[in-house]
Amino acid sequence: MISVKVPASSANLGAGFDCMGVALKLYNIIEVEEIERGLIITSSPDDPSIAKDENNLVFKAMKTVFDEVGWYPRGLRINLINEIPLTRGLGSSAACISGGIYAANLLSGGKLSEEEMIYLAAKMEGHPDNSTPAMIGGLVFAVLEDKKVNYIKFVVPARLKFAVFIPDFQLSTEYARNILPKYIEFKDAVFNIGRATLFASAITTGNYELLPAATQDRLHQPYRKKLIPDFDKIVNLSLEAGAKGAFLSGAGPSIIALVDENYEIFEQNVQNALASIELAANWDFMILEADNSGATVFSVQSTSLKR
């Protein structure tokens, strides 16, 4: 049995639509084992959206590796331990894809390089901003090209923390992508290019005072926030509590805020604000550090099946 631990991820980071994302210390564990025959898939906690047959996302990711390397298990047992909430904008699908590819590569003899796994994951997800940090950790700037992903990984210092607000409703990434406009005004494109560039520079040089300006966006949040009634209230309470920027996590509905100091005061301010304002949804709140490792082997137990 091979056990792989794979982190959650928060993509876009404001202005960096489809090209920036960070891995977070919130994990799924994917356990895989070759068996004599068949496909057995279990998950905890279980969820009706988690397929238990060949439509399962982890299995589909694993099969892309088996097809690529030309190796197939006789049968496969997959157990999923899901700590990352599904369909909340925290890269649950990317964790399945990157974790599944990473586990399948181990099971099939490690023939794929890290670059090849990064590309396979981004191609399957359709954009590299979740799958790449889920695979290698850190805060990643990434572009999906024809046959590879061009990326830079930045190791996030522990000083920079991520306050995550998770509501009690789901918002599918597919739906949240379909509602985006096909065309935008030139000035809005220029607006985002500037802020994404400023964000990259501010994060890598530690100029966190620039982050509130650098995390503004006109490409996706104006459209998606209409699906999240509490969006402005959560963003505003985060900023008033001392965050250096607050924005949609991936395609939402979760919201994420950057905190670089006075963590206890920030947390107390947020708890007080959440208790005192009227909100349309129930929101879970936690402060996470960035994960700088990505998918890792959690444990390997020798299997009884001999080839």
Ligand SMILES: Nc1ncnc2c1ncn2[C@@H]1O[C@H](COP(=O)(O)OP(=O)(O)O)[C@@H](O)[C@H]1O
């Ligand atoms: N932990 C999981 N296990 C199996 N399938 C999953 C898991 N998380 C997501 N999926 C599948 O991926 C699909 C898309 O999820 P998505 O809307 O992208 O969620 P997220 O925003 O968390 O990435 C889900 O409908 C589900 O079928």
Ligand SMILES: N[C@@H](CCOP(=O)(O)O)C(=O)O
């Ligand atoms: N760039 C994507 C990110 C989706 O992230 P997820 O965690 O919501 O799957 C988008 O904005 O659609």
